[in-house]
Amino acid sequence: MSTCNPVLAIDNLSLEFPAYKSSVKALNGVSLHVNPGEIVGVVGESGSGKSVTAMLSMRLLPERSYRITSGSLSMLNRDMLSAPEKDLLKIRGRDAAMIFQEPMTALNPTRRIGRQMLDVIIHHQKISASAAHAKAIALLRDMHIASPEQVLESYPFELSGGMRQRVMIALAFSCEPQLLIADEPTTALDVTVQRQVLLLLREKARQKGTAILLITHDMALVSQFCDRVYVMYTGAVVEQGLTAEVMSNPRHPYTQGLLSGLPEMVEPGQPLMTIPGQVPNLSQLPTGCTFAERCTHAMPVCAKRPVLTAIHHDEQRKSACWLPQEELS
Amino acid sequence: MSVPLSATHGPQWREKLTYLAYQIRRSPLTMAGLLITLMVVAAMIFAPWLASHDPNALNLAERLAPPSSEHWFGTDEVGRDLFSRVLYGSQQSVGVGLFVAFASCFIGGLLGCFSGVIGGRFDSLTMRLMDIMLSVPSLVLIMALAAALGASLFNAMLAITLVRIPSYVRLARGQALGIRQMGYVKAAETFGAKRWHMVHWHVARNAMPPLLVQLSLDIGSAILMASALGFIGLGAQQPTAEWGAMVATGRNYILDNWWYSTFPGLAILITATGFNLLGDGVRDLLDPRQQGK
Amino acid sequence: MNSALIYPAIDTAPEILKLTDVRVRFSVSNDWLGRPRGYAHALNGIDLQVRAGETLGIVGESGCGKSTLAQLLMGLLKPTSGAVSWANGKNGEGSSNVQIVFQDPQSSLNPRLPIWRIITEPLYARGMRSSEQMRSIAAKVAAQVGIRPEYLDRFAHQFSGGQRQRIAIARALSSDPDIIVLDEPTSALDISVQAQILNLLAELQQARNLTYILISHNVSVVRHMADRVAVMYLGQIVELGSAAQVLEQPRHPYTRLLFEAVPRLGVPLLAEQVAAPTELPGNRNLPEGCFFFERCSLSRQDCGQPQVMRGGQHQQVRCHVQD
Numbered sequence: 001m002s003t004c005n006p007v008l009a010i011d012n013l014s015l016e017f018p019a020y021k022s023s024v025k026a027l028n029g030v031s032l033h034v035n036p037g038e039i040v041g042v043v044g045e046s047g048s049g050k051s052v053t054a055m056l057s058m059r060l061l062p063e064r065s066y067r068i069t070s071g072s073l074s075m076l077n078r079d080m081l082s083a084p085e086k087d088l089l090k091i092r093g094r095d096a097a098m099i100f101q102e103p104m105t106a107l108n109p110t111r112r113i114g115r116q117m118l119d120v121i122i123h124h125q126k127i128s129a130s131a132a133h134a135k136a137i138a139l140l141r142d143m144h145i146a147s148p149e150q151v152l153e154s155y156p157f158e159l160s161g162g163m164r165q166r167v168m169i170a171l172a173f174s175c176e177p178q179l180l181i182a183d184e185p186t187t188a189l190d191v192t193v194q195r196q197v198l199l200l201l202r203e204k205a206r207q208k209g210t211a212i213l214l215i216t217h218d219m220a221l222v223s224q225f226c227d228r229v230y231v232m233y234t235g236a237v238v239e240q241g242l243t244a245e246v247m248s249n250p251r252h253p254y255t256q257g258l259l260s261g262l263p264e265m266v267e268p269g270q271p272l273m274t275i276p277g278q279v280p281n282l283s284q285l286p287t288g289c290t291f292a293e294r295c296t297h298a299m300p301v302c303a304k305r306p307v308l309t310a311i312h313h314d315e316q317r318k319s320a321c322w323l324p325q326e327e328l329s
Numbered sequence: 330m331s332v333p334l335s336a337t338h339g340p341q342w343r344e345k346l347t348y349l350a351y352q353i354r355r356s357p358l359t360m361a362g363l364l365i366t367l368m369v370v371a372a373m374i375f376a377p378w379l380a381s382h383d384p385n386a387l388n389l390a391e392r393l394a395p396p397s398s399e400h401w402f403g404t405d406e407v408g409r410d411l412f413s414r415v416l417y418g419s420q421q422s423v424g425v426g427l428f429v430a431f432a433s434c435f436i437g438g439l440l441g442c443f444s445g446v447i448g449g450r451f452d453s454l455t456m457r458l459m460d461i462m463l464s465v466p467s468l469v470l471i472m473a474l475a476a477a478l479g480a481s482l483f484n485a486m487l488a489i490t491l492v493r494i495p496s497y498v499r500l501a502r503g504q505a506l507g508i509r510q511m512g513y514v515k516a517a518e519t520f521g522a523k524r525w526h527m528v529h530w531h532v533a534r535n536a537m538p539p540l541l542v543q544l545s546l547d548i549g550s551a552i553l554m555a556s557a558l559g560f561i562g563l564g565a566q567q568p569t570a571e572w573g574a575m576v577a578t579g580r581n582y583i584l585d586n587w588w589y590s591t592f593p594g595l596a597i598l599i600t601a602t603g604f605n606l607l608g609d610g611v612r613d614l615l616d617p618r619q620q621g622k
Numbered sequence: 623m624n625s626a627l628i629y630p631a632i633d634t635a636p637e638i639l640k641l642t643d644v645r646v647r648f649s650v651s652n653d654w655l656g657r658p659r660g661y662a663h664a665l666n667g668i669d670l671q672v673r674a675g676e677t678l679g680i681v682g683e684s685g686c687g688k689s690t691l692a693q694l695l696m697g698l699l700k701p702t703s704g705a706v707s708w709a710n711g712k713n714g715e716g717s718s719n720v721q722i723v724f725q726d727p728q729s730s731l732n733p734r735l736p737i738w739r740i741i742t743e744p745l746y747a748r749g750m751r752s753s754e755q756m757r758s759i760a761a762k763v764a765a766q767v768g769i770r771p772e773y774l775d776r777f778a779h780q781f782s783g784g785q786r787q788r789i790a791i792a793r794a795l796s797s798d799p800d801i802i803v804l805d806e807p808t809s810a811l812d813i814s815v816q817a818q819i820l821n822l823l824a825e826l827q828q829a830r831n832l833t834y835i836l837i838s839h840n841v842s843v844v845r846h847m848a849d850r851v852a853v854m855y856l857g858q859i860v861e862l863g864s865a866a867q868v869l870e871q872p873r874h875p876y877t878r879l880l881f882e883a884v885p886r887l888g889v890p891l892l893a894e895q896v897a898a899p900t901e902l903p904g905n906r907n908l909p910e911g912c913f914f915f916e917r918c919s920l921s922r923q924d925c926g927q928p929q930v931m932r933g934g935q936h937q938q939v940r941c942h943v944q945d
Contacts, residue, residue, distance in 0.1 A: 020348060220886055262842065264846075274814065512724045512726055512730030513729065517743065519698060520721075521748070530739075
């Protein structure tokens with residue numbers, strides 16, 4: 001898998017938002033990559049930079065509101081940070097698509113679903129209206145929508161949240177992108193609907209060979225859905241690896257804290273493990289390890305910021321912590 | 330994206346003031362508006378000390394004198410010093426502007442908040458009444474009211490206030506309807522909060538920013554309206570120095586004595602511009618998207 | 623699993639609230655004479671008791687009526703039929719102190735009030751006017767939820783999400799309520815903060831013998847907190863019983879479907895049932911028989927008959943197939 005060119009490669013990327021008298025350092029050296037056809041998860045809490053990473057990958061952050069201070073980001077071997085707006089319009093939707101938490105905001109409320117789907121399909125694929133219509137129906141059918149004709153005739157508000165998200169997924173796949181970025185796609189949905197949407201997403205991706213970058217805060221969801229996972233904290237990856245390994249044998253104290261804080265990890269009624277303190281202010285990050293002040297393993301060397309290092313010489317499995325890896329298990 | 334603000338320590342006021350100064354420095358137009366406004370307010374307060382002559386002292390020997398070192402803005406048809414009259418005129422015009430804006434904002438804001446909170450028949454009745462008021466051209470309505478109440482600056486002020494109220498009611502009601510959806514209002518409902526509690530603690534406080542913006546933009550237009558009433562003779566009466574009335578009288582002499590209408594007219598122009606620029610600045614400052622940037 | 627775990631001693635605690643066949647319907651739209659054209663049936667016959675000191679979990683998906691139930695408990699709605707009776711109510715019904723903690727601490731705290739005012743707002747609404755008295759109560763309650771008393775004059779935006787939820791909890795505590803409704807108390811919070819808040823809620827319950835009604839779609843949070851669980855579907859309770867019993871051995875087909883769909887660490891997603899319907903039937907026209915009939919995998923011909931709650935003290939199910 002690692003021999004072929006990644007569809008998304010982010011290397012040591014740092015980004016800040018200028019603010020009054022200071023700047024918010026949202027990303028501090030993120031490195032991650034997504035290989036073709038792979039499902040990769042990015043987990044983290046608010047302020048971890050996971051959504052900023054996703055938005056920047058599509059260059060969807062408002063221009064001039066941010067400053068890149070180091071690193072590179074390339075999608076399908078194209079440098080996304082310097083690409084002109086004209087190229088971005090071609091990449092978005094055709095080579096890479098994105099779906100969001102609340103599909104209602106991504107759809108125009110005053111136009112029928114069919115009209116909106118046809119617009120996108122015709123714009124990107126240059127096919128006739130009737131061919132586009134047939135294609136839209138096929139796409140919706142693939143999403144196991146029983147009466148696609150009826151859905152095409154509906155306005156967005158007439159559909160349930162789950163149905164809207166299925167329409168968005170159908171639309172995202174309409175140009176057979178190589179990468180789909182999904183930012184909390186099921187957070188607003190009920191669990192039974194969530195499962196259905198995820199299954200549809202995975203089925204479609206596997207079938208078309210599309211890679212998925214899933215941004216979420218839900219550890220359990222990642223463990224069920226993703227091949228590999230990156231754990232982010234204060235704008236940097238602190239741990240990465242195959243999902244099953246990270247979940248069953250977390251190496252970074254932050255990942256350990258996150259997992260052991262889940263209610264399902266203790267007997268009902270027993271106190272939960274907590275990570276003390278709170279996420280540091282992103283405009284006043286410590287120079288050393290950003291997790292040190294909440295970490296039970298903190299030691300003098302943590303005044304220097306640790307870098308992601310391979311565990312047991314496995315390039316897939318990395319952790320950013322000074323502790324000797326044997327002591328962490 | 331939301332930026333976690335650090336809990337501020339120490340003197341919060343100084344922090345806020347430096348932040349305000351930083352915001353104003355970034356916008357030269359706000360700065361200009363602030364300067365003009367401060368100048369006008371200073372003129373208003375210090376008129377007795379700044380004026381070179383008694384604004385109402387007749388001097389028939391120097392009727393319609395052009396600007397000179399003695400009379401900076403010249404004199405009028407009965408020899409009164411125009412510079413002094415323009416200075417004193419600021420008290421009338423700016424006073425009216427401030428009173429009208431604050432009074433109509435207070436009354437209209439409160440009415441709008443209650444309308445939004447109470448809802449139902451009270452709300453529809455209030456809003457239909459406001460719609461009717463808004464559907465009559467405002468200058469016509471003001472003229473009718475001012476004429477009915479009798480020509481005086483105070484009556485003109487009341488008339489303008491009354492006419493400005495509906496826009497505040499609509500604005501405040503719109504805000505109130507939005508705020509009613511917020512969690513803290515729902516929470517207050519569960520405590521069994523009374524209406525006054527609801528309006529005073531929750532709705533009025535949070536509806537404030539857009540009202541303040543409207544208020545600061547309104548001062549300029551209220552000054553213009555007061556001047557317009559003075560111009561058509563329904564506002565301040567002789568011998569009170571008032572800009573609109575001065576422009577109106579000066580109109581008779583405009584061909585030979587350009588200074589008479591020009592200086593009070595410039596005063597209106599500059600003052601209204603100043604308050605409007607400041608109002609724009611306030612709007613930018615209170616815009617939630619600007620917060621923390 | 624021993625029986626002490628399954629049947630906690632809470633069964634013997636006194637009842638403080640009892641709902642009997644509570645129904646709530648809303649008129650959907652009116653014709654020109656103001657007569658309703660149709661009804662949305664939000665609650666369709668709820669029978670429920672709340673006992674002092676327990677945590678009652680209410681689980682269900684959107685549209686199941688759990689938020690209507692919360693509004694009813696808060697006294698914001700009157701039942702269309704049926705009775706809500708309080709054990710310690712002064713005049714029989716409705717006059718009890720129920721407080722609520724909302725999901726989103728961002729919007730549930732007024733940004734323009736200092737937090738001591740926010741915390742004591744329920745007291746103010748009940749007529750307390752002495753600022754000194756309210757401040758001292760605020761300081762005491764704030765300390766209990768882990769907010770330092772010197773922060774009382776700050777505003778909500780100066781706190782993090784977790785701290786804001788602590789303030790919301792302090793507000794719910796300040797008037798010594800009989801019941802606290804927790805409406806998705808941690809779903810807007812980060813995972814590490816969720817654990818802190820859940821621990822705090824458990825500690826407070828022990829220290830002050832609080833009664834919680836925990837409304838959540840997060841089954842693992844309910845499993846962790848609740849003594850008893852009610853599963854709701856289309857305005858009815860379809861399964862009710864001790865948490866251990868219901869969560870470990872769910873019997874209603876809907877409960878099973880719901881619990882299976884919950885993401886679990888390390889349990890892979892299986893691809894069967896992709897096409898199964900996930901939409902709730904509309905609540906305008908209620909089904910004749912079993913409400914779950916259309917989505918049920920066990921449905922039989924005789925499911926056309928109305929379903930009633932069956933079973934013993936520790937687990938009741940609204941399904942005659944499972945009886």
